[in-house]
Amino acid sequence: MEITIAELQATIAVAGRFDANETEAFDSFVSDLVDANQCSLAIELSQVNFIDSTALASLVTLMKRCRERGGDLVLVDPSEPLRVILELTALDQAFTVILGDGNSAAA
Amino acid sequence: MATPLLPDSSSPANTAVGELLSTLAAAWVADGAAAGYGLLEAGEVLPLAGVIDPDGPMTERVLDMPGGEMTVLISGAKPGGGHRLDAEAALLSHAIRREHAVAQMAAALVDADDQSVALYDLAHAETAGLDVATVMLGLAADARRILGAAAVVVAVADGAIELERVVDGDERAGEQGGRALDAIEGDGLLRGRAGEAGDVVVIRFSRSTDLSMAVVSRADRRATTPWRQLARAVAAHGSDRVDVAVLHARAVEQAVIQRDVEVAARLAAQSMPTAPPLVDGLDVAGRSDPARLAGGDFFTYVEVADGLVFAVGDVSGKGLGAALVMTTMTSAVQAAALRTQGHDPAEILVAVSTETAAHLSDTGMFVTMVIGHWSPASRQLRLANAGHSPVVFLPAAAEPVEIPADHPPVGVLPIETAVARTLEFGDGDRLAMGSDGLVEESGVDGTQLGSAALAAQLRAGPAGESAMETVERCFAYLEEYACSAEPADDRTLLMVRAVPR
Known part of the structure; x- marks a missing residue:
């Protein structure tokens, strides 16, 4: 028997500091999901108070893997400091971002 | 071939008994106490001095000597000759017992001296700069000397993976120790069976590395409680030594990596x-x-x-x-x-x-x-x-x-x-x-x-x-x-x- 989940979006909430110390656990967790063919992911980021470049790189890698498999990675409701970084780095042009009011911020 | 005078015929005391009895018997014959003396061993007569006349009058005297009773045969005894034999044989027996005691003390002193030297070696062993296997070999050798063991097996593991195992001592006893290490989890004691060396004590320590030690006693020695306590103390000390060696090896490895990192960083800069x-x-x-x-x-x-x-x-x-x-x-x-x-x-x-x-x-x-x-x-x-x-x-x-x-x-x-x-x-x-x-x-x-x-x-x-x-x-x-x-x-x-x- 083979069980597949199709067209369902898994939502993962990340809170607190999201930095190089956390990415290994995050990567291994989401890797399992993508390996299980779950390639439509939403990352809820409203409670993240700090993000560093290693964590951003982790999200970029995950986004690429999801898109390669026909899915996408959506960043949901990024907190204020995170939104600033996404704008400064123009990463908001690369990710699909859903702001807190439900509007897509994608360029 | 005559039965030996004492159970252990190679003992120097034994040779002395034979010689002394012969000398005494010769003196008794010369003094006219009897015609001759001999030892009765398993129905055979071993002559000591003088002439033994199987057809003449014979007296037997049983002497209580170290190593067992001895029967002396006196041929043609004069009155009083037996008393003299009794008295002098008692003196001889006493002298031999003293000699035995001295020999045992001397042997114990030699053993103790060797143990002291081994303890000194153990306490002063230089571990820095030595590789882990060398330190383990040194520990096994020191432990065997201190404990007077037949063999000592030392193994070092990192979690479930055994990194190194060394043996010092008798090969068969070492194999017995190795089997005990594999069979026993944690600490334990395996009594020796027939055909094996003595008992095996297994001791384990977990510090930054896991050290296991199996000590195999000699066949003539049981693993007594004090002996096991001493083995545990030696193993505890050894565990520290091996730990230092392992940490030193890691530090060296770290230093090599650090130097590589510095070179790479300089090149990147x-x-x-x-x-x-x-x-x-x-x-x-x-x-x-x-x-x-x-x-x-x-x-x-x-x-x-x-x-x-x-x-x-x-x-x-x-x-x-x-x-x-x-x-x-x-x-x-x-x-x-x-x-x-x-x-x-x-x-x-x-x-x-x-x-x-x-x-x-x-x-x-x-x-x-x-x-x-x-x-x-x-x-x-x-x-x-x-x-x-x-x-x-x-x-x-x-x-x-x-x-x-x-x-x-x-x-x-x-x-x-x-x-x-x-x-x-x-x-x-x-x-x-x-x-x-x-x-x-x-x-x-x-x-x-x-x-x-x-x-x-x-x-x-x-x-x-x-x-x-x-x-x-x-x-x-x-x-x-x-x-x-x-x-x-x-x-x-x-x-x-x-x-x-």
């Missing part, structure tokens, strides 16, 4: 320019301080036919991994600038993105980067910005302007077409390109410096301040702001300033 370019009409200065030995920040210049190409970038992540990618990026920028002769930074950005996309995807990193071109002819700066900040334009006579990123960082998505912004760059106009480590530096109260404060600091210098002076002043300010704490991130600043030609 060498991919950045050490002196500013000499370009007519432009004053340039750059500085990059990694947070650790090496970092992912970089800046570079390339002199091209119609001016200067420069770039500042920041590889995601920190440390040596980021530094290695950084060297690839500086090479890619230089190659693209030289190939295109660099008048269009947008074209260089596209080339760098194409060149490095696969490498960055493999490493899971991205690079924020601003690439600029300065033309002395038009006195214009053109900038292509892929996710980099802060990039601050500081006009001589106007408020600072942040130059935003028009593209996500290199390595996120392929950059197939890029845009460049053009700045009129006249005398006194300046451009500062930093890395996020500058604005995100935390002060003593935990607040980040921020881009506004950085911009203010960039303008705080005296009029006509050189690019190098601005860079050094800003780094000094940053150190003061961070209270000289270790930088949390790489810090990089490249300043360019238009000067009269």
Whole structure:
């Protein structure tokens, strides 16, 4: 028997500091999901108070893997400091971002 | 062949008994106490002195000697001859017992002396500089001597994986010890069976390494409680010794890695320019301080036919991994600038993105980067910005302007077409390109410096301040702001300033 989940979006909430110390656990967790063919992911980021470049790189890698498999990675409701970084780095042009009011911020 | 006088015929005391009895018997015969003396052994008569007449009168005397009773046969005894034999035999027996006691004491003293030497060796063993196997062999040998064991097996493991096992002593006893180590989990005692050496005591210690020791007693010796306690003490000490050796080995390994890292960091740092370019009409200065030995920040210049190409970038992540990618990026920028002769930074950005996309995807990193071109002819700066900040334009006579990123960082998505912004760059106009480590530096109260404060600091210098002076002043300010704490991130600043030609 083979069980597949199709067209369902898994939502993962990340809170607190999201930095190089956390990415290994995050990567291994989401890797399992993508390996299980779950390639439509939403990352809820409203409670993240700090993000560093290693964590951003982790999200970029995950986004690429999801898109390669026909899915996408959506960043949901990024907190204020995170939104600033996404704008400064123009990463908001690369990710699909859903702001807190439900509007897509994608360029 | 006659039965020996004492159970152990090789004992020196035994030879002495035979000789003494013969001498005494000869004296008794000479004094006329009897015609002859002999020893009765398993129905046979062994002559000692004189003549034994089997047909004449015979008397037997049983003597209580060390090692058992002895029957002396007296042929043709005169009255009183038997008493003399009894008395002198008692003296002889006493002397022999004393001799035995002395021999045993001497043997015990030799053993004790050997144990003392072994204890001394154990206590004074030099472990630093020795490899783990040598230390284990030394421990097994010392333990065997101290405990008077037939064999000692020492094994060192890291979790479930046994790293090394050594044996000192008798081969068969060693095999017995090895079997006990495999069979017993934790500490234990296996009594020796027929055909084996003695008992086996297994002792284990878990410190930074796991040490197991099996001590096999000699066949004639049981593993008594005090002996097992001594074995445990020896193993405890040995565990410390092996620990020191393992830690030393790890430290050596760490030092080798550290040296390699330092070399790699130095090589990575060498991919950045050490002196500013000499370009007519432009004053340039750059500085990059990694947070650790090496970092992912970089800046570079390339002199091209119609001016200067420069770039500042920041590889995601920190440390040596980021530094290695950084060297690839500086090479890619230089190659693209030289190939295109660099008048269009947008074209260089596209080339760098194409060149490095696969490498960055493999490493899971991205690079924020601003690439600029300065033309002395038009006195214009053109900038292509892929996710980099802060990039601050500081006009001589106007408020600072942040130059935003028009593209996500290199390595996120392929950059197939890029845009460049053009700045009129006249005398006194300046451009500062930093890395996020500058604005995100935390002060003593935990607040980040921020881009506004950085911009203010960039303008705080005296009029006509050189690019190098601005860079050094800003780094000094940053150190003061961070209270000289270790930088949390790489810090990089490249300043360019238009000067009269």
